Amino acid sequence: MSEVTGPILAVDPGEKHIGIAISDETAILARPLIMINHTSMKLDAAQIAKIAEENHATRIIVGLPMGHNGTELPQTRHARKLIESVQRQTAILVEGWDEWGSTQAARNVLIEVGAQRSKRGGHQDALAAAMILRSYLDEINPIES
Numbered sequence: 001m002s003e004v005t006g007p008i009l010a011v012d013p014g015e016k017h018i019g020i021a022i023s024d025e026t027a028i029l030a031r032p033l034i035m036i037n038h039t040s041m042k043l044d045a046a047q048i049a050k051i052a053e054e055n056h057a058t059r060i061i062v063g064l065p066m067g068h069n070g071t072e073l074p075q076t077r078h079a080r081k082l083i084e085s086v087q088r089q090t091a092i093l094v095e096g097w098d099e100w101g102s103t104q105a106a107r108n109v110l111i112e113v114g115a116q117r118s119k120r121g122g123h124q125d126a127l128a129a130a131m132i133l134r135s136y137l138d139e140i141n142p143i144e145s
Contacts, residue, residue, distance in 0.1 A: 004140050006058030009033075010133035011048055011086075012099060012125055013062060013079050018044060019125030021133045022055050028141060030133040032126030045085035052092050060092055063099030063132040099132045 004027045012019035015038065022033045033055070036047055052060050062083045065075040079096060087094040 004059060007055055008059045008061060008133060008136070009048075009052045009055060009057040010061045010097075010129045010136065011063060011082070012129035012132055013044075013075075013082050014038065014125060017125040018048070019127070019129035020048070020051060021126060021129035022057070023133055023137060027137060030130045030137055032130045035125040041081060041085050045082060045089050048082075048086050049089035049092070052090060057092055060086060060090070060094040061097045061133060061136050062086070062094065063129070064096040065099055097132055097136050099128070099135075 005025075006027065007025060008023040008027055010021040010023075010030070012021075018036045018038055020033045020036065021030055023030050034051065036044070036051075038044055048060065062079055064079050065073055067073055083094050083096055
């Protein structure tokens with residue numbers, strides 16, 4: 001994988017909400033950024049492209065929900081359409097990344113820290129995006145032993 005510099009934006013596309021996370025300038029640290037409400041594919045893509053540009057992202061990673069054995073799900077096809085739609089709205093590279101387990105991991109973190117069920121929603125979506133981003137960053141920045 002080629003060396004990546006600059007902030008990377010990650011997107012966790014959901015049916016109701018879209019979680020967004022961002023890396024630091026060195027593409028090492030990931031943090032939740034924002035949650036946006038899903039409206040339509042075109043408007044969601046425009047909002048994602050705008051957020052990426054405002055944060056000077058050099059790349060946009062969109063979570064691809066895959067089945068346990070790597071099969072594509074209806075949600076996978078939706079995410080691929082979102083990738084295409086975002087790519088039409090910006091010159092920033094947009095690519096998919098396996099998001100397996102990110103939503104459940106985010107839910108578990110929020111439960112562990114004692115977040116009330118009613119207050120988990122937006123935090124969970126943005127945190128799931130950060131977990132997708134963390135997985136991507138770990139892949140492009142392997143720890144040297």
